[in-house]
Amino acid sequence: MSEQELKSGPLEYQTEDGQLKIIGFWIFLAAELALFATLFATYAVLFGRTADGPTPGELFEAKSALIMTFLLLTSSFTCGIAIHEMRRGSKKGLITWLIITLILGLAFLGFEVDEFITYVHEGATIQTSAFWSGFFILTGTHGLHVTLGVGWATMILIQLFRRGITKVTSRKIFVVGLYWHFLDVVWIFIFTSVYLIGMVM
Amino acid sequence: MAEQSKKIPTQHIIGFALSVILTIIAAWTALGSDLSTTWIITGIMVLAVLQAAIQLFMFMHITEKGVGNAPWNMIFHGFVIVAIIVAGSLFTMSYGFGHDMNDMDNDNMDMEHMEHMEQDN
Numbered sequence: 001m002s003e004q005e006l007k008s009g010p011l012e013y014q015t016e017d018g019q020l021k022i023i024g025f026w027i028f029l030a031a032e033l034a035l036f037a038t039l040f041a042t043y044a045v046l047f048g049r050t051a052d053g054p055t056p057g058e059l060f061e062a063k064s065a066l067i068m069t070f071l072l073l074t075s076s077f078t079c080g081i082a083i084h085e086m087r088r089g090s091k092k093g094l095i096t097w098l099i100i101t102l103i104l105g106l107a108f109l110g111f112e113v114d115e116f117i118t119y120v121h122e123g124a125t126i127q128t129s130a131f132w133s134g135f136f137i138l139t140g141t142h143g144l145h146v147t148l149g150v151g152w153a154t155m156i157l158i159q160l161f162r163r164g165i166t167k168v169t170s171r172k173i174f175v176v177g178l179y180w181h182f183l184d185v186v187w188i189f190i191f192t193s194v195y196l197i198g199m200v201m
Numbered sequence: 202m203a204e205q206s207k208k209i210p211t212q213h214i215i216g217f218a219l220s221v222i223l224t225i226i227a228a229w230t231a232l233g234s235d236l237s238t239t240w241i242i243t244g245i246m247v248l249a250v251l252q253a254a255i256q257l258f259m260f261m262h263i264t265e266k267g268v269g270n271a272p273w274n275m276i277f278h279g280f281v282i283v284a285i286i287v288a289g290s291l292f293t294m295s296y297g298f299g300h301d302m303n304d305m306d307n308d309n310m311d312m313e314h315m316e317h318m319e320q321d322n
Contacts, residue, residue, distance in 0.1 A: 013265070026272040033279035034286070041290035062232055069224055077217040080260040084210040181261045185253045191224075192249040196231035200241050 010087050012171040025175045029182050036186050039141055040193065043134040048201075053128035056135070056198035059119055065195040068111045069187065072146075075104035076184035083177045091165055094173070098157055101180065105150045112143050135194065142190060145183055152176055216259030223252050 012018050050056075079101045085093030116136070119125075126136040156172050163169055227248040231241055257263045263272050 010265075023271045026275040030275040030279035030282075033276070034282050037283035037286040040283070041287045044287060044291050045294040062228065066224075066228060070221070073217070073220050073224065076256065076260060077213060077220075080213040080216070081210055084213060088208075178261055181256050185256045188249050188252045188256075192227060192245050196227060196245050197242055200231050200238055 010170070010174075011165065011167055012174040015167055018167060018171040021171060022175060022178075025178055029178065032182065032186075036138075036141070036189075039134075039138045040189065043138045043194065046130040046134040047198075049130040050132070051129035053132060054122060054124045056131070056194075057201070059122055059124055060195055060198045062195075062199060064111060064115055065191060068108055068115075069191045071104050071108040071111065072184050072187050075101045075108065076181050078104065079177050079180045083174060086165060086170055086173055089165065091160070094165065095157065095160060098153065098160075098173070102150055102153055102157075105146055105153075105180075109143060109146055109150070112139070112146075116140075138194065139190060142183065142186055145186075149176070149180055149183060153180070212259050216255050219255050219259075220252050223248050223255075 012022065078097050082094050082097035082101060085097055119132075124132045124135075126133050153176050156169070156176055160169050160173065227245045230236065230244050230248070234241065236244065257276065263276060265272070
C-alpha cells in the first residue's frame with residue numbers, strides 16, 4: 001500500500017474515526033485469539049481423557065468435517081469478494097455476495113448442529129468425559145461466534161439497504177468482513193488440530 | 202486506486218484456490234499418507250499456519266495501514282500469546298503422560314503416576 005493510496009484510499013479509511021475503529025477491531029481480534037488459545041490449550045491437554053465414553057476416532061467423520069471446512073472457506077472467499085465489490089462502489093454486488101456469504105454461514109451452522117446431535121445420540125455429550133467437554137466448548141464457542149456473525153451481518157445488511165455505501169456503512173461492512181475471515185482462521189485450526197489429529201491418533 | 206476498480210478480484214481467487222489446495226493436501230496427509238504420526242501432525246500444522254497467513258494477507262488486508270502498523274502488530278502478538286498458551290499448557294500438563302489410548306499399560310501407568318502426584322500434594 002503506497003502512501004498515496006492511503007489518502008485517496010478505500011472509503012472506510014477516509015475518516016479518522018473509521019481508521020480508529022478498524023484498528024480497535026484488530027485489537028479485539030487479538031483478544032479473541034487469546035480466548036481461542038485457552039480453549040485450544042484446554043482441548044489439547046484433555047485430549048485422550050475420554051474416560052469410558054466414545055473416542056474421537058470412533059465419532060469423527062472425514063466427510064462432514066471436510067464439507068464444513070469447504071463451506072466456511074468458500075464463505076470467507078465470497079465475503080472477500082463482497083468487500084472487493086464494495087470498494088468498486090457496487091452496492092448490488094456487495095449485497096449479493098454478502099447474502100451468499102450468509103447462506104454459506106447458515107449451511108455451516110446446520111452441519112455443525114447436525115453433527116452435535118449425532119454425537120449426543122452416539123453417547124458423547126458435554127458431560128461424558130473431559131475430552132468431550134473440551135471438544136464441545138471449543139467447537140461450540142466457534143459455532144456461537146458464527147451465529148453472532150450471521151446476526152450482525154444481517155443487521156448491517158439492513159442498514160446497507162437503507163443508507164447505501166457511505167463512509168460509515170463501508171467501515172461496518174469491512175469490520176464484519178474481518179470478523180468473518182477471522183472465524184475461518186480459527187476454523188482452519190479446529191479442522192487441523194481437532195478433526196484431522198483426532199482421526200490420526 | 203487501479204487495484205480497487207478492477208473487475209476481477211485476482212488476489213481473492215488465488216487465495217481461495219490456494220486454501221482449497223492446502224485443505225486437500227492436509228486431509229490427504231492425515232488420512233491417506235503413510236507418514237508417521239509425528240510427521241503428519243507437524244505437516245498439517247504447518248499447512249494450517251500457511252492457510253491462516255493466506256486469510257490474513259489475501260482476504261483481511263492485514264498490510265493496509267490505518268494508524269501505523271497496528272493490525273500487523275496486534276495479530277503478531279496475538280499469535281505469540283497463542284503459541285505460549287497452547288505449547289506451555291501442553292508442556293506443563295501433559296509432559297510424561299501418554300496420549301495413546303489403545304495402549305492399556307501406558308494408560309494404567311498414567312493412572313498410577315497421577316495417583317502418586319495427588320498423594321504428594
